[in-house]
Amino acid sequence: MNDSKSSNIVWHEGTVSRKHREMLNHHRGFTVWFTGLSGSGKSTLSVALEERLYSMGCRTYRLDGDNVRTGLNRDLAFSPEDRIENIRRIGEVAKLFRDAGIINLTAFISPYRQDRDMARNLSERGDDDFIEVYVDAPLEVCEQRDPKGLYKKARAGSIPNFTGISAPYEAPADPEIHVRTGDTSIADGVTQIVRYLCTKGYIENELASAVDAD
Numbered sequence: 047m048n049d050s051k052s053s054n055i056v057w058h059e060g061t062v063s064r065k066h067r068e069m070l071n072h073h074r075g076f077t078v079w080f081t082g083l084s085g086s087g088k089s090t091l092s093v094a095l096e097e098r099l100y101s102m103g104c105r106t107y108r109l110d111g112d113n114v115r116t117g118l119n120r121d122l123a124f125s126p127e128d129r130i131e132n133i134r135r136i137g138e139v140a141k142l143f144r145d146a147g148i149i150n151l152t153a154f155i156s157p158y159r160q161d162r163d164m165a166r167n168l169s170e171r172g173d174d175d176f177i178e179v180y181v182d183a184p185l186e187v188c189e190q191r192d193p194k195g196l197y198k199k200a201r202a203g204s205i206p207n208f209t210g211i212s213a214p215y216e217a218p219a220d221p222e223i224h225v226r227t228g229d230t231s232i233a234d235g236v237t238q239i240v241r242y243l244c245t246k247g248y249i250e251n252e253l254a255s256a257v258d259a260d
């Protein structure tokens with residue numbers, strides 16, 4: 047079935063390449079993939095990181111679970127099949143943003159290891175342009191934060207398949223970055239990620255230090 051769907055499709059190469067776009071942007075296109083329980087701090091950290099990167103002159107775009115589920119993925123709910131499809135689509139969108147030379151920050155629970163690996167494996171440059179950030183806070187901490195009141199509803203039984211309560215979360219075995227948000231401040235979490243990006247050459251050290259000095 048899939049074969050017949052794709053057999054008449056021929057890739058059309060352009061003349062302006064990812065490298066050209068990256069040269070114009072003065073940085074590479076890459077994905078920072080945040081994963082973690084609801085309330086662990088994915089959205090908070092991705093917003094704060096985007097602010098930092100923007101102030102350094104980087105071109106960024108943030109994809110957030112709640113937001114994308116009101117548009118592109120509004121047909122999907124929270125069954126295992128729908129979550130797999132959710133992450134498959136986001137993996138593909140992240141790939142397009144990399145090709146556009148843009149730093150994209152994705153904030154999805156992305157509870158299944160296999161799906162996160164699938165998103166990573168879509169990357170043309172292998173591990174070089176996909177940075178997995180495990181936003182790690184114990185369930186008790188997330189539940190205490192409960193920024194949207196969802197844990198309370200899930201405990202009361204009004205949200206089925208709620209991650210951490212009635213649906214699984216598979217923690218990353220070997221993420222590039224592990225931020226323990228139960229023990230660190232938001233600012234320290236962002237600094238940890240920016241340091242990683244500088245050390246590994248994703249962004250220029252000088253840009254980051256100029257902003258630090260402000």
Ligand SMILES: Nc1ncnc2c1ncn2[C@@H]1O[C@H](COP(=O)(O)OS(=O)(=O)O)[C@@H](OP(=O)(O)O)[C@H]1O
Pocket residue numbers: 083084085088089111112115124128129130132133153154155156157194196205206207208209
């Ligand atoms: N059943 C259930 N389980 C988990 N989360 C739920 C559920 N129902 C609604 N929500 C809200 O949807 C946000 C998670 O969407 P994601 O697209 O990130 O989920 S997933 O990656 O497909 O698992 C999640 O956002 P975050 O709290 O930012 O993680 C919730 O606001």
Ligand SMILES: Nc1ncnc2c1ncn2[C@@H]1O[C@H](COP(=O)(O)OP(=O)(O)O)[C@@H](O)[C@H]1O
Pocket residue numbers: 082083084085086087088089090091153181191193226227228230231232235
């Ligand atoms: N170190 C931290 N990093 C991120 N968020 C934190 C931290 N400490 C406390 N918080 C709070 O935890 C909550 C996390 O919510 P949110 O970012 O929406 O999580 P998620 O996107 O993972 O569901 C916010 O209210 C945020 O202010």
